[in-house]
Amino acid sequence: MSMQRKHTWPSLLTANGKGIAFGGDYNPDQWPEEVWDEDIRLMKQAKVNVVALGIFSWDRIQPAEGEWDFAWLDRIINKLGDAGISVDLASATASAPIWLYNKYPEVLPQDKYGHVINAGSRQSWRPTSPVFKRFALALCKALAERYADNPTVTAWHIGNEYGWNNREDYSDDALREFRLWCARKYGSIDALNKAWGSSFWSQEVHSFDDVLLPRHMGPDSMVNPSQQLDFERFGNDMLLEFYKAERDVIAEISPDKPCTTNFMISTDQCAMDYAQWGREVDFVSNDHYFHEGESHLDELACSDSLVSSIAERNPWYLMEHSTSAVQWKPLNARKRHGELLRDSLAHVAMGADAINFFQWRQSAFGAEAFHSAMLPHAGEHSKLFERVCELGEALDMLSSAGVPGSTLVSSGTAILFSAQSEWATRCQTLPSNKLNHWHDVRDWYRAFLDAGSRADVVPLSAHWEGYSTVVLPTMLVLSNEDAYRLKTFAAAGGTVIVGYASGLVDEQFHVGLGGYPGAGDGVLRDMLGIRGEEFNILGDEAQGETREISLSNGMVTRLWQNDIDVVPDADVLATYEGEGAEEWELQGVPAITSHAYGDGKAIFVGCDLKCEDIARLISKELSEVLTNTSSSIDYATSEFEDIDAGANRSVNNAILHTVRKGENGIFDFYIVRGNSPVEVSVEAGTVLVAQHCTQADSSAQPDHQTRYALQRNGILITKRQA
Ligand code: GLA
Numbered sequence: 001m002s003m004q005r006k007h008t009w010p011s012l013l014t015a016n017g018k019g020i021a022f023g024g025d026y027n028p029d030q031w032p033e034e035v036w037d038e039d040i041r042l043m044k045q046a047k048v049n050v051v052a053l054g055i056f057s058w059d060r061i062q063p064a065e066g067e068w069d070f071a072w073l074d075r076i077i078n079k080l081g082d083a084g085i086s087v088d089l090a091s092a093t094a095s096a097p098i099w100l101y102n103k104y105p106e107v108l109p110q111d112k113y114g115h116v117i118n119a120g121s122r123q124s125w126r127p128t129s130p131v132f133k134r135f136a137l138a139l140c141k142a143l144a145e146r147y148a149d150n151p152t153v154t155a156w157h158i159g160n161e162y163g164w165n166n167r168e169d170y171s172d173d174a175l176r177e178f179r180l181w182c183a184r185k186y187g188s189i190d191a192l193n194k195a196w197g198s199s200f201w202s203q204e205v206h207s208f209d210d211v212l213l214p215r216h217m218g219p220d221s222m223v224n225p226s227q228q229l230d231f232e233r234f235g236n237d238m239l240l241e242f243y244k245a246e247r248d249v250i251a252e253i254s255p256d257k258p259c260t261t262n263f264m265i266s267t268d269q270c271a272m273d274y275a276q277w278g279r280e281v282d283f284v285s286n287d288h289y290f291h292e293g294e295s296h297l298d299e300l301a302c303s304d305s306l307v308s309s310i311a312e313r314n315p316w317y318l319m320e321h322s323t324s325a326v327q328w329k330p331l332n333a334r335k336r337h338g339e340l341l342r343d344s345l346a347h348v349a350m351g352a353d354a355i356n357f358f359q360w361r362q363s364a365f366g367a368e369a370f371h372s373a374m375l376p377h378a379g380e381h382s383k384l385f386e387r388v389c390e391l392g393e394a395l396d397m398l399s400s401a402g403v404p405g406s407t408l409v410s411s412g413t414a415i416l417f418s419a420q421s422e423w424a425t426r427c428q429t430l431p432s433n434k435l436n437h438w439h440d441v442r443d444w445y446r447a448f449l450d451a452g453s454r455a456d457v458v459p460l461s462a463h464w465e466g467y468s469t470v471v472l473p474t475m476l477v478l479s480n481e482d483a484y485r486l487k488t489f490a491a492a493g494g495t496v497i498v499g500y501a502s503g504l505v506d507e508q509f510h511v512g513l514g515g516y517p518g519a520g521d522g523v524l525r526d527m528l529g530i531r532g533e534e535f536n537i538l539g540d541e542a543q544g545e546t547r548e549i550s551l552s553n554g555m556v557t558r559l560w561q562n563d564i565d566v567v568p569d570a571d572v573l574a575t576y577e578g579e580g581a582e583e584w585e586l587q588g589v590p591a592i593t594s595h596a597y598g599d600g601k602a603i604f605v606g607c608d609l610k611c612e613d614i615a616r617l618i619s620k621e622l623s624e625v626l627t628n629t630s631s632s633i634d635y636a637t638s639e640f641e642d643i644d645a646g647a648n649r650s651v652n653n654a655i656l657h658t659v660r661k662g663e664n665g666i667f668d669f670y671i672v673r674g675n676s677p678v679e680v681s682v683e684a685g686t687v688l689v690a691q692h693c694t695q696a697d698s699s700a701q702p703d704h705q706t707r708y709a710l711q712r713n714g715i716l717i718t719k720r721q722a
Contacts, residue, residue, distance in 0.1 A: 007314045008258040008282040009353070009405075010155035012049050013084045019049060019399035021354035022392055023085070024374050025320065026051035028076050029060045030363055036076060039361060040083045042380055047392030048085060051360060052319065053077070055090040055160050056122065059097035062139060070146055081152030088260075089153045091143065091246050093136040094160035095122035100135060107132035109169035112216045121367075123165035127242040128173040136242075140249040148254035156259040157319075158246045161287060162239040163271050164264065169235070170215050181234050183208045195508040196226040225427045226509040229477075232423040236273050244280055258282030262319040263310075266303045267291045273419035275459035278310035287320035287358070290343065292333045295446060297346060297673055301656055302445035304350030306417055306457040313407045315353035318344075323357055323384055324372035334372070338693050338713030340387045341394060342671065345692065345715045348398060349658045349669030351408035355395060394690055401689045401719055402664025409659040411456045413625065414467040415444050418460035420477045420507060427509075430476075431535045434559055435501055440473035440608075444499075447614035449673065452653045453626050469495040469625045475502040477509070483520025487527050491598030495625055498528060499605050500560045501535075516562060527602045529570035529595030536561040536584050549580035549607075551591050555616065557607035563589055564606055570595040573603075573621045592621065615653075654678045655710075661722065670708075670716040681707045682718050689717040 011017035023043070028036055043051070054061070054073060062068055077087055101108060101119035109117045109126040117124055125132045140158075147153045186192040189207055198204040203224065205211055214223045214231050247259045260281045263274050266288040278284055286307045291299040307316050323340055325332040335343070344355045362373035376384045398404075417438070425435040441457060448455040455471070458464045460482060470489065472478075475498070478486075483503065490496045503519030505511055512518020515525060516532035525531055538547055538558055548558045553574040563586060566572060571594045576586035593604045603622065605614075618625060655678055656671040667689065670680050679697075684704035688696070693714035697707040708716050 004279045004312075005282050007312070009315065010050075010088065010258050010283065011086070012154070013081070013086045013152065014049065018404055020348065020395045020404055021050040021086075021317065021356065022395045023048040023050040023360070024052070024357035025055055025359040026053050027056065027359060027361075027363070028053075029057050029072070030366070031361065033072075033075070035361075036079060039375075040079055040085070042375055042385075043085055043360070044083055045380075046374065046385070046389045047396050048360075048374075050086045050088060050154075050354070050356070051080065052088040052157050052356065053080075053090060054092045055157065056092070056095040057090070058092045058095060058139060061092055061143070062097065064099055065103065068142060077147070077150060077152050081150075085152075086154045087152050088155040088157045089143065089147055090157040091136075091140045091159060091250065093139055093158075093246060096125055096132070096135070100132075104131045104135075106173075108171075109166050110171040110174075112168070112170045112214070114170070114215065117166075121165060125166060126169045126171050126173050127166065127238040128169065128171070128177040130173075133242065133245065137245060137249050140246045141253065144250040144253035148257070154257060155283075156247075156250050156254065156257055158243055158250065158259055158261045161262055161264050162243055163235070167235055167239070167271055168231075169238075170213050174238070175213050177238060178213055178231070178234050179208045179211045181237065182211050182230070185230070196224055196230075197508075197510065198224075200224070222429050223427075225424070225429055225505075228427060229420070229424055229507075229509050233273075233420075236276070236419070239272070240277060240280065243277075247280070260285040260317060260319075262287045263307070265307050267299060274306075274310055275419070275461050278312075283314070283317055284311035285317040285319040285354075288318060288347070289320075289322060289326055290335075294674075295442075296339075297342070297656065297671065298446045298449055299442060300343060300346055301350055301449070301454075302442050302457055304347060304352070305445065305455075306459070308351040308408050309456060309458045309462060311351070313351065313410065315405065315407065316351055317354035317356070318347045318352045319354070319356050320358040321347070321356075322372050323374055323376075323388060325370075326372070327368060327370040332370075336713075340384075341391050341692050342713040342715055344391050345394065345669070345690070345717070346656070346671055348395075348403065349656070349660070349671060349715075349717075351660065353404045355391070394692065397690050398717065401667075402662065403660065403667055403689075406660040406662025406664065406667060409661055410467075411454050412467060413448065413453070413455040413469040413471065414458040414464045415441055415448075415455050415471045415473065416460045416464065416475060417441050417457055418475060418477065421460075421475050424476045424505065424509065425474060425501075431501075432537050432539070432560060434539070435474055435476065437474045437476065440499060443611045444471055444473045444614060446611050447618055449656060450611065450615035450653045451618040451626060453618070454656070454658070465489055465494075467494070469497065471497040471499070472502050473499040475499070477505055477507055478503040478517075478519035478524065479507045480520045480523075483523045487520070487523050487597075490527055490600040490602050493599035495601050495603065496527065497603045497605065497622070497625070498524065500562055500607050516564075527595070527597050528593065528604045529567040529597075529602070530562075530564045530590070530593055530604050530606075532562040532564040532606070534563045536563055536586060546580035546583050549576050549584065549586060550578040551575065551607075552577045553592075553621070555609055555613040557591070557609060559608040561586060561591065562606035564593075564604075566590050566593050567595070576607075592617065594621075655680065663722070665719045666722055668716075668718045668720070670710065672710045672712060672714040675712050677712070678710045678714070679707055680710060680716055681705045682716075683720075685720065687719045689719050691716050
């Protein structure tokens with residue numbers, strides 16, 4: 001495991017170099033130079049203080065092999081610097097020029113059918129291509145040499161959303177590198193055969209030169225899941241190595257400027273093992289695109305929580321989000337009044353010290369012409385630009401109040417996420433192909449909010465032993481080591497909640513024997529006090545069959561039930577009941593159990609549940625978890641004193657409440673989750689920092705408290721002494 005790089009935050013060009021970084025991707029090469037001065041005038045008007053420059057500008061910087069043109073880049077960087085706007089300068093390698101693909105078509109990736117991926121979009125390159133790497137690193141070197149000493153450039157933006165278009169490559173370069181990767185990982189071919197279970201279907205290999213990529217093997221073929229999981233890891237590792245090679249070329253020439261790359265942790269995306277990537281950046285950056293509908297804010301907070309954990313609670317950089325609609329979904333909803341500011345401040349509430357957008361000026365052409373931007377097609381005299389200016393003001397106020405540098409206070413509960421389980425649940429040879437680890441993490445996150453509390457999302461590979469409760473939703477893959485970590489944690493007094501379809505396979509995708517879940521040679525089973533023999537899978541496919549089964553506590557399960565026995569000292573919290581249970585021989589079988597283990601306890605939730613039911617479970621059957629997680633604030637008396645006890649408390653489930661703590665004070669963020677107004681009373685001596693869709697009640701309140709009425713999309717930010 002490589003060492004974590006030291007967290008280094010990029011400076012702004014403000015007097016003390018500090019403040020919340022506000023701006024967006026800037027693509028001046030899409031516009032005639034006459035527009036640039038107007039851009040800068042309007043950026044200043046909106047209080048923009050940083051732009052990410054040149055992300056897709058390779059062709060303009062290197063118009064032909066051996067030809068360079070930095071003059072335009074010098075001009076725009078100078079203009080930005082003169083206006084006090086700092087530059088996060090791209091390595092410009094995300095989109096290669098057509099001349100490169102024409103001359104060196106061997107850099108193009110191949111899909112699993114052997115089709116070459118055509119040029120014409122972006123990221124049409126294979127990370128394993130030595131030719132592509134040579135060109136990309138030459139570009140990094142040229143940029144670093146030119147701008148290492150430029151005071152306007154304060155950070156390096158390496159690549160862009162690695163893996164967006166080239167996450168999987170089945171080319172011959174990939175095959176060569178995969179064989180080398182396997183040789184490094186396994187050391188001997190016997191070890192690989194054992195790990196991949198190659199005796200199944202006569203797949204033993206005799207040398208690393210026999211190792212195959214999981215290319216298309218016929219319409220009905222099934223891929224060896226152990227090989228597939230290694231291929232996922234390999235794809236992640238190749239892109240990470242590519243990023244590191246670019247970073248190292250730049251960092252060697254420009255050691256004083258921090259490097260980052262933008263992750264894609266949002267809605268339906270969590271494609272990489274970002275816990276691993278987080279150790280390789282100087283500051284963590286993420287792109288977040290919103291989830292339409294009632295879970296919009298909850299999903300944002302859930303994604304951000306994982307980002308904040310990966311950043312080890314240091315402030316992190318929101319590199320992209322949208323001012324309004326995107327253009328890449330089937331239907332692209334716009335943001336309603338208040339949502340632009342609410343979303344932006346919610347990211348700050350979740351630990352972001354940079355609020356940036358894709359992109360500054362809305363494109364007039366190209367694939368993203370209908371993607372919203374900070375400066376819309378309608379121009380500066382528009383509602384949207386007014387809102388952008390309003391946001392600039394608000395962020396400025398937060399900077400003056402001392403928010404930057406403060407860190408998000410942790411909760412007492414960690415919902416664990418693992419990229420390995422995320423990849424593994426997408427495998428096509430499981431009892432159900434409807435499993436989705438990341439979505440179940442999101443449901444549990446939401447359920448904690450619905451239960452009036454807030455959990456953190458934490459990588460399984462991180463240090464989570466400081467939490468009082470850990471939750472493992474659909475954690476399909478558990479290594480022996482992780483199973484033992486959980487056992488030690490529970491024995492020492494922790495509470496472990498294990499969801500259905502967890503701990504079924506180890507990191508080689510070998511099933512643990514002796515009954516489910518078999519992780520850690522039975523350690524997980526012992527801890528939970530259960531043993532399962534079969535899974536009961538429901539779905540719409542089987543006509544005439546029952547599609548749901550009820551639980552004795554009124555809940556309902558629709559996808560997956562574990563048919564288990566329990567040890568005598570386990571408590572059964574709910575059983576399967578009713579017609580569906582009868583039909584599937586599950587009548588009276590335990591569905592949710594609790595087992596005392598050492599000084600702690602282990603809870604098994606053996607079936608899928610709707611978010612509302614998980615929330616009910618948390619607030620009723622598992623209510624002691626809530627006491628560990630957070631003490632609900634009584635807003636009539638508004639007590640904050642035990643903040644250091646690790647409490648992040650919600651008024652109730654109508655508010656998302658987070659706390660950031662720093663040398664300038666303690667900042668409370670209250671954000672309305674639903675559509676109804678909420679009242680929040682804060683104690684005397686608390687200073688108002690910012691409010692949005694919120695009104696203070698001027699009538700006298702007990703104990704000199706102040707009461708605020710927060711409307712839909714309302715936010716209240718207050719400050720108190722540390
Ligand atoms: C990604 C990319 C941007 C842009 C946006 C559009 O995040 O990094 O260049 O394409 O998507 O939403």
